[in-house]
Structure formats: structure tokens, C-alpha cells
Amino acid sequence: TPSDSPTIIRPINKGVVHRICAGQVILDLSSAVKELVENSLDAGATSIEIALKDYGKECFQVIDNGSGISPNNFKVLALKHHTSKLGDFPDLQSLTTFGFRGEALSSLCVLGNLTVETRTKYESVATHLTYDRTGLLVAEKKTARQIGTTVTVNSLFSSLPVRCKEFTRNIRKEYGKLISLLNAYALIAKGVRLVCTNKTGKSVKSVVLKTQGSGSLKDNIITLFGMNTFNCLQPLTLCISDGCEVDGFVSKPGQGNGRNIGDRQFFYVNGRPVDMPKITKLVNELYRSANSQQHPVAILNFTVPTRACDVNVTPDKRKVFFSDENTILHALREGLQQIYSSSNACYAVNKAE
Numbered sequence: 001t002p003s004d005s006p007t008i009i010r011p012i013n014k015g016v017v018h019r020i021c022a023g024q025v026i027l028d029l030s031s032a033v034k035e036l037v038e039n040s041l042d043a044g045a046t047s048i049e050i051a052l053k054d055y056g057k058e059c060f061q062v063i064d065n066g067s068g069i070s071p072n073n074f075k076v077l078a079l080k081h082h083t084s085k086l087g088d089f090p091d092l093q094s095l096t097t098f099g100f101r102g103e104a105l106s107s108l109c110v111l112g113n114l115t116v117e118t119r120t121k122y123e124s125v126a127t128h129l130t131y132d133r134t135g136l137l138v139a140e141k142k143t144a145r146q147i148g149t150t151v152t153v154n155s156l157f158s159s160l161p162v163r164c165k166e167f168t169r170n171i172r173k174e175y176g177k178l179i180s181l182l183n184a185y186a187l188i189a190k191g192v193r194l195v196c197t198n199k200t201g202k203s204v205k206s207v208v209l210k211t212q213g214s215g216s217l218k219d220n221i222i223t224l225f226g227m228n229t230f231n232c233l234q235p236l237t238l239c240i241s242d243g244c245e246v247d248g249f250v251s252k253p254g255q256g257n258g259r260n261i262g263d264r265q266f267f268y269v270n271g272r273p274v275d276m277p278k279i280t281k282l283v284n285e286l287y288r289s290a291n292s293q294q295h296p297v298a299i300l301n302f303t304v305p306t307r308a309c310d311v312n313v314t315p316d317k318r319k320v321f322f323s324d325e326n327t328i329l330h331a332l333r334e335g336l337q338q339i340y341s342s343s344n345a346c347y348a349v350n351k352a353e
């Protein structure tokens with residue numbers, strides 16, 4: 001019932017706004033780790049280790065050999081909207097880094113306990129930094145470390161009781177999603193060695209994913225999924241329009257071996273792993289016309305001019321807008337039809353038998 005007293009519209013306290021938004025940037029374990037891995041890639045790392053304790057529930061760490069963080073940035077590192085990557089609004093049109101909003105570290109402070117160890121090539125020792133819930137630097141001490149950065153998050157979601165309960169309840173599912181996401185980065189990252197380990201209880205830590213960082217997408221597919229899977233793939237390269245192309249691999253018509261829909265299907269825009277529902281649907285639909293028994297593997301990178309796409313659509317940056325989506329869909333449909341059109345497909349299925 002409306003009360004008699006006049007309503008007052010007031011600004012929400014800044015700290016409260018920050019707490020509200022943090023839970024949108026970091027949705028779950030995999031989006032938290034994704035932000036840290038992207039920071040390592042942005043820092044030019046050629047070696048990245050993701051170390052989980054109890055599947056990430058107790059703690060996760062991302063250890064890189066990138067540029068490190070210079071001491072004059074220690075105080076502002078985890079403050080909201082503080083970034084070294086975006087200066088002015090027009091920069092948003094020519095982004096080449098994964099990050100640009102300065103939200104990840106500040107959000108992780110709100111949601112868990114953040115510590116950072118870092119050293120640049122200009123320092124002879126590293127510094128261990130502890131931040132509080134609001135992103136303020138509260139402790140600093142010298143430590144030994146190679147050049148690079150280690151970011152550690154303990155007790156993710158400890159500040160959000162409902163999310164924390166969900167997280168604990170679904171830990172295996174969250175972990176599976178994380179491994180799939182790490183596969184997405186490991187496949188596309190050229191010249192980056194990526195390792196993920198997990199340690200549960202008193203057991204020794206086990207390696208759950210590992211690439212050599214040797215180079216090509218082909219090498220990465222073979223390392224991660226094996227030679228048999230690679231042999232069932234065929235390259236797909238299409239020039240769509242000026243400065244716009246798609247490049248990667250899809251299953252041969254008779255030889256899909258994704259176990260479920262969406263399994264082993266990875267899509268990228270300019271090397272950034274993203275969700276592409278329309279393109280995913282198209283690939284699966286056309287594949288089904290040739291082979292209704294199996295699911296296709298698909299690993300496709302779309303190269304588009306940075307001004308022709310917008311990644312600043314959702315807080316987790318998993319969604320993209322293309323300025324010319326229809327042209328892309330049309331070209332991809334034609335390219336896939338060539339591979340999966342009934343005559344070719346029957347031939348391939350027969351051959352596979």
C-alpha cells in the first residue's frame with residue numbers, strides 16, 4: 001500500500017553499487033579464472049599455470065611469467081575501474097586486449113580473498129600484496145619470485161552466502177565448465193604453455209590439462225584431444241568480406257565425435273573465446289543434415305576488424321555483436337553446405353563404414 005510520506009530517490013552508496021556489480025562480472029568459478037588467465041595473456045605471458053585446491057573451492061591461483069606489475073600500481077591495482085588498458089572512450093573501438101574495464105580484480109576482492117605476488121624486470125625481488133574487500137592494499141612484504149605475477153583467490157563467494165552454497169553444491173559441474181573454458185584458451189593461445197593442476201585434501205597435485213605452447217591450432221588440438229580426433233577434422237577457411245574471415249576445423253561429415261551437443265565446439269572472435277548461439281546452431285543444423293547420429297567438433301576463429309564488433313555487451317564479455325552478422329552467417333552456411341551437402345556427406349559416411 002502506498003504510504004503517505006513522499007518517496008525519495010537517492011543515490012546508492014558507491015561501495016554498495018560495487019558489491020552489487022561484482023557478482024555480475026564474476027558469475028562462477030570459470031568466469032573468475034577466465035579473468036585471471038586473460039590478465040596473464042594481456043601481460044604477454046608465455047607460460048600460465050592454473051593451480052586449484054579442492055577444484056577451486058578452497059583456492060585458485062593463476063601463475064604467469066608475464067610483465068609483472070610495477071610498484072607504483074600496487075595501491076590502485078584492485079580499485080574498481082582502474083586499468084592500464086583503456087584510456088579514452090574511442091580506444092574501445094580498437095581493443096586488442098582481453099581486459100579493458102578494470103573490474104576483475106576489484107570484483108574478486110569483493111567476492112573472495114585476493115593476494116598478489118609480482119615482480120617486473122626492473123625489480124630484483126618480488127612483492128606480496130594483500131587487498132581487502134574494498135580493493136584497498138592492506139599489507140605488503142618482499143618475497144622471492146621470478147619475473148611475472150601470481151594472483152591467488154581464497155574462498156570465492158564467501159561474501160555471498162547463497163552463491164557460496166550453490167558453488168559448493170555444484171562444484172563438479174563448475175569444475176567441468178572451467179576445464180572446458182581452459183581448453184578454449186589452450187586451443188587458441190599460440191606460443192603459450194598452459195597447465196592446470198588440482199589438489200584435493202592430502203593427495204599430491206595432479207595435472208588435469210597441459211599444452212606445450214608450441215604454436216599452431218593443429219598442434220594444440222592434437223595435444224588436447226588426440227590424433228584420432230584430429231584425423232576426423234577438416235580445415236575450414238573462408239574469406240567473408242574485406243578484413244573478415246573464418247578459419248579453423250570442423251568434423252568431416254561421417255566422423256563427428258563430440259559426445260554431446262556443444263561438447264568440443266569452440267568459437268572465437270579475434271582469438272577471444274565467446275558464446276555464439278546462432279553460429280553454434282547453424283553448425284549443428286547443417287551437420288545434422290549429413291549425419292544425424294553424431295555431433296560435430298567445431299573450432300572456428302572469426303577474424304573481424306575491431307571496429308566491426310562489440311565485446312562490451314555483457315559484464316562477462318562472452319557475448320559479441322557484429323555490425324554485419326548476416327553476411328557472416330550467410331558465408332558460413334555456404335561454406336558448411338559445401339562440406340555437408342548430401343552428396344558429399346553420403347560419400348563420406350559410406351567411406352567411413
Ligand code: ADP
Nearest residue numbers: 039040043083084099100101102103104105149
Ligand atoms: P583490466 O584487465 O580490465 O585492466 P583487471 O581488474 O583485470 O582489469 O586488472 C587491472 C590491472 O591490473 C590491469 O589493467 C593490469 O595493468 C594489471 N594486472 C592484472 N593482472 C595482471 C597480470 N597477471 N600481469 C600484469 N598485470 C596485471
Ligand code: MG
Nearest residue numbers: 035039099104
Ligand atoms: Mg582483466
